[in-house]
Amino acid sequence: MKLLTTNFIKCSVKACDSNMTSFPLRYDNQCELELNYEDDESIIEKSYQFLVGILDKIDWDALLKVCADLGNNDLPPNKPLLTQDSLLSLNDNERLILKQLFNLLINTEIVNGSMKCDSCEHVYLIKNGIPNLLLPPHLS
Amino acid sequence: MSRPEEIAPPELFYNDKESKKYTENSRVQYIQYVMTKRSLELLNLKESSFILDIGCGSCLSGEIISSASEEVNAGMNHYWTGLDISPDMLEQALIRKEEEKFNNDDDSNSDDESNGEIGGLRNGDMMLHDIGQGIPFRAGSFDAAISISAIQWLFNKDNNNHDPIKRIKRFFESLYSALTKNGKFVAQFYPANDDQIDTFLQIAKQTGFSGGLVIDNPESKKNKKYYLVLSCGTMSSNDANDSDNLNLSGASMDVSNIHDKKELKKKRGNGMLESKKSFILRKKELMKKRGREVRGESKYTGRKRRDRF
Numbered sequence: 189m190k191l192l193t194t195n196f197i198k199c200s201v202k203a204c205d206s207n208m209t210s211f212p213l214r215y216d217n218q219c220e221l222e223l224n225y226e227d228d229e230s231i232i233e234k235s236y237q238f239l240v241g242i243l244d245k246i247d248w249d250a251l252l253k254v255c256a257d258l259g260n261n262d263l264p265p266n267k268p269l270l271t272q273d274s275l276l277s278l279n280d281n282e283r284l285i286l287k288q289l290f291n292l293l294i295n296t297e298i299v300n301g302s303m304k305c306d307s308c309e310h311v312y313l314i315k316n317g318i319p320n321l322l323l324p325p326h327l328s
Numbered sequence: 329m330s331r332p333e334e335i336a337p338p339e340l341f342y343n344d345k346e347s348k349k350y351t352e353n354s355r356v357q358y359i360q361y362v363m364t365k366r367s368l369e370l371l372n373l374k375e376s377s378f379i380l381d382i383g384c385g386s387c388l389s390g391e392i393i394s395s396a397s398e399e400v401n402a403g404m405n406h407y408w409t410g411l412d413i414s415p416d417m418l419e420q421a422l423i424r425k426e427e428e429k430f431n432n433d434d435d436s437n438s439d440d441e442s443n444g445e446i447g448g449l450r451n452g453d454m455m456l457h458d459i460g461q462g463i464p465f466r467a468g469s470f471d472a473a474i475s476i477s478a479i480q481w482l483f484n485k486d487n488n489n490h491d492p493i494k495r496i497k498r499f500f501e502s503l504y505s506a507l508t509k510n511g512k513f514v515a516q517f518y519p520a521n522d523d524q525i526d527t528f529l530q531i532a533k534q535t536g537f538s539g540g541l542v543i544d545n546p547e548s549k550k551n552k553k554y555y556l557v558l559s560c561g562t563m564s565s566n567d568a569n570d571s572d573n574l575n576l577s578g579a580s581m582d583v584s585n586i587h588d589k590k591e592l593k594k595k596r597g598n599g600m601l602e603s604k605k606s607f608i609l610r611k612k613e614l615m616k617k618r619g620r621e622v623r624g625e626s627k628y629t630g631r632k633r634r635d636r637f
């Protein structure tokens with residue numbers, strides 16, 4: 189599961205819909221991660237448009253929290269500012285930000301581990317990169 | 329021949345054997361390709377988007393959604409998340425993903441189908457989930473949702489706790505919320521009867537979606553295909569070319585209309601598609617190149633690596 193997904197996935201229990209603590213889920217600090225670092229800008233460029241679009245949707249505080257769960261406290265406290273217009277003339281710093289976002293959101297995967305809802309306490313397992321969101325009968 | 333939906337619940341029908349058979353069948357691959365491409369055309373996206381694939385199975389549809397080929401996506405590079413209830417279908421997706429990686433690593437001669445460096449299954453994520461329990465993503469997550477050959481399963485009552493209507497409502501309501509303000513949803517499905525079409529359209533409308541139904545090849549018994557074409561925003565049908573709108577050729581939310589839509593033109597679509605024969609040949613070539621022996625080796629299991637983060 190890409191780190192990107194942790195910024196959107198929430199508890200599937202209906203009763204948790206209205207509970208703010210059901211997002212983001214809490215990630216076990218033993219989660220096994222895999223990073224396929226991409227350095228080639230000509231490849232990353234192909235995802236610039238997507239990255240800028242998704243950055244607009246990213247809940248930065250949730251991202252900070254999940255990264256901290258997983259042992260990374262190095263993210264800047266505020267969301268970087270980039271728009272589709274900035275893509276027309278990028279400076280070096282902006283290219284670097286896009287590269288880091290690409291590697292963080294898309295190339296970092298949680299391969300095995302678990303995530304937990306703070307509202308209902310249900311624990312969802314992640315195996316081979318696939319989280320199991322199926323609910324036991326008493327929660328569905 | 330009976331419908332798969334009548335044989336067993338989806339996670340049992342798509343067991344190990346059936347999932348493998350389904351995924352490797354080149355006729356299935358071709359049909360799913362045509363319908364996914366058509367759904368993308370109906371979605372009419374103008375920018376690289378974040379897309380939900382509902383009932384993604386082994387990601388035959390997903391692979392097309394993020395295809396880097398010019399002919400499918402006109403230069404856009406979409407990312408997607410897939411949901412499916414069958415672990416065996418998802419297992420097939422993992423195998424295909426490994427094959428893709430293997431193929432790309434091995435890619436010294438880059439004369440194969442598309443750009444090996446971007447797009448494809450690497451743009452996707454999968455989760456094991458029952459969509460009748462709702463779409464578990466926060467508000468405004470996806471620009472669009474696609475579903476190919478899956479949502480008719482929602483009419484199943486596979487256990488005593490299943491209330492299909494309740495599940496369909498939960499599905500549409502949570503999907504509506506998971507989409508952005510102008511989000512769109514296109515679903516190709518196989519209705520068992522007109523009532524099922526009615527039910528989907530009515531519940532979608534109650535939920536707040538606008539849009540309707542598109543029927544391709546209405547005269548053909550075999551190739552007649554149904555697409556729900558929905559939008560979260562409001563739209564007027566004469567704005568069909570507006571960038572925010574769906575490509576609504578012949579859609580109708582009014583159920584009574586759909587049964588006499590005979591005049592619906594045969595879609596120009598098919599002419600633009602690759603022929604079935606060339607599609608299959610290309611796939612076969614690719615399979616050979618990928619080397620079937622990666623199968624079963626399960627590179628993705630038992631990897632015990634924790635990268636620095």
Ligand SMILES: C[S@@+](CC[C@H](N)C(=O)[O-])C[C@H]1O[C@@H](n2cnc3c(N)ncnc32)[C@H](O)[C@@H]1O
Binds near residue numbers: 385412475477478
């Ligand atoms: C015919 S396959 C299509 C798969 C894929 N979209 C494609 O184009 O190849 C239908 C899929 O719907 C899935 N499905 C059926 N009911 C479901 C449910 N309630 N929740 C999630 N997936 C479901 C099945 O497991 C199966 O993989």
Ligand SMILES: [Zn+2]
Binds near residue numbers: 200308
């Ligand atoms: Zn919960």
